[in-house]
Amino acid sequence: MRNRPIALILFFIACIFCANCGKSGPDPASFRYPQDPQLSHRLPQPADYPAVRFIVLTDPHYYHPGLGTSGPDFARYIQEDRKMLALSDEILEAAASEIQTQPADFILICGDMTKDGERINHQRVAEKISRLHPTADIYVVPGNHDVRNPEAVRYTNEGSRPVATVEPGEFSRIYSAYGYDDAIARDPASLSYVAEPVDGLWLFALDSCLWRENEPGGHPVVNGRFSDSTLKWLEDMLIQARENNKAAIAMMHHGLVAHYPGNEKYYGEYVVDHSETIARLLTAYGVRLVFTGHFHAQDITVKQFADLPNPVFDIETGSLVTWPCPWRKITISADQTCTIESRFIKAIDSMPEGFADYARNFALEGTLGLARDALEKYHVSENGMDLLAPQIAEAYLAHLAGDEKQPDTVISTKGTGIMGRLVVFFQKDLVEGWWTDLPPADNRLVIDLETNSWQQPDDF
Ligand SMILES: [Fe+2]
Ligand SMILES: [Fe+2]
Incomplete structure (x- = not known):
């Protein structure tokens, strides 16, 4: 007993060292742009962004109430979680009723479509989002919960029972109308694709998840990483975007860069592995806006590399099923001003007041x-x-x-x-x-993409 404080202090120190070594694994593939200094000179300058309006939402974590909302296992799951799963259907309905009145060219959903990759939840949410907007195309990527998830279950009063999850091929079939059929190119090694939602703008929809490492009976991998073959495909497509004079944005589930001091130390699995390398690759080829989810927080962070002319903004949106239940409106004007606004679900059918x-x-x-x-x-x-x-x-x-x-x-x-x-x-x-709120502001922001300056307006 006398040695307990010493043992605990050693335990804390061990925890701190473990927390610091979260980024294991091989370095990413070497890229063409640092090895071929002529490459960037041969490419035209990044194109201006076309005028465009779009909506971003993420992490709807759809859960069909028919899978059970009672019993000891469901109660335990909810107690240890921050998601209002039992209300996910109503919250998505409430979001749709707000979003469908908005002028928008397209909608991005940055993953975690379902509670835990249940096939029935994917089928339901795919059907639901078809009514999100009368005209806007929708683009999705998977989140860490969505594919080959060994924790796909239904709940009964006795406990829980496994239900069917989806393999990657089934994910892209279920969401075929939401990016996969419309893609200019698809990565054979992942569920990443490139689409052109409006003329002149390429969307890099990137699958940062490690579903291939999920194993039966285990837990789904929370961490995010791109394989060498996906990174090679990504660089090839980034070069094509420049050659074809297309402006580029990206979306992925995991954070591109840290969103607070200590993010990578304590919650490294919420930032993509080799984040500096990935952020530098995207920035080097002119991607300036990256839309992410995963941590369920409203947070925008900017990364500026000293040797690259433009910064990249990681615009993380909170989850629909976690307070403050946000979605975002993005407007890029022809004068290269990007305006980011945030809206919050304040009422659902069963709770018109007090939600x-x-x-x-x-x-x-x-x-x-x-x-x-x-x-x-x-x-x-x-x-x-x-x-x-x-x-x-x-x-x-x-x-x-x-x-x-x-x-x-x-x-x-x-x-x-x-x-x-x-x-x-x-x-x-x-x-x-x-x-600590790393700059810039998180909920209302105007970015001047020509001067790389930004301001937080008060008037919307
Ligand atoms: Fe999530
Ligand atoms: Fe996630």
Whole structure:
């Protein structure tokens, strides 16, 4: 017993080292552009973006209520999660009723279409999104939950039973009308494709998921990575975009770059592996706007490489089924101004009043539970958990909503006991990270794509 504090300190140190070594695996394939300095000179300058309006939503995590919303296993799943699965159908309906009135050329959905890749959920959500908009084309990519998922189950009062999931070929068949049939090119090694949603604009719809590593009886891989063959295909297509004078945007499920200090240290599986390399590749070929999901937060981050003329913006949108239930409107004008607006689902059929409060409380309660579980593992006292868990949960919710305003005291350890203070000593940077809003603003933003400057307007 006398050695317990020393053992715990060693455990914390081990955790920190493990958290820091999250990016294992081989380096990506070597690219043509750094090895062939003439390549960029032979290519025309990136084309101007055409005037275009589009909608972005992500992580609808559709769950057909017929798969069961009761029983001990469903209760446990919900308790340990932040998604309002039982309301996913209603929330998608509410989103559709708002989106269908918007002028839009196309709609992007950045993955996690389903709870856990259940075939029935894919079939239902594919049918549902056909009514999202009267005229706009829809483009989807898979998320980490969507393909070959060993956790595809239905729930009963006794527990859970496996149901059919989908293989990659079936995913592209189910969503054939949402990018795959319309593609200019498809990557034979993944579910990535390139489409031209409006004349002059190529959409790089990238499958960053590792469904090929999912195994029966295991957990689906949360991490994201591109294979060497996908990266070679991607560079070939980026060169073609330049040769054909097409402007380019990209979408993928995983974050392109870190969205807060500590993102890669603590939650590296939410940023694509080799993120610097991938961001540099896209930026080198003139992709300036990348739309992502996965962490369920409203957050925009910009990456500027010193030797490249333009930055790249990673525009992460929060999940439809996690507070604040956002979707975004993007308008690019002919003068190369990109305006990003955000909207939030505030009412659903069964909750015409009070839905936003319900959704926030749902996210708060789920996060409080997760924070308490984590603190308990570190032997923090009951009183310490009562004091620390709400502070951790408020930081996390601030990050979900975006445009975080850091309080004077990020986390107070007063009265939390020695283990509470020790946990905070080692992991305060995570809470600080959630309270830190890396530039630019997250919910309302105007980017001047010619001067690479931006501002946060107050008037919309
Ligand atoms: Fe998700
Ligand atoms: Fe995800």
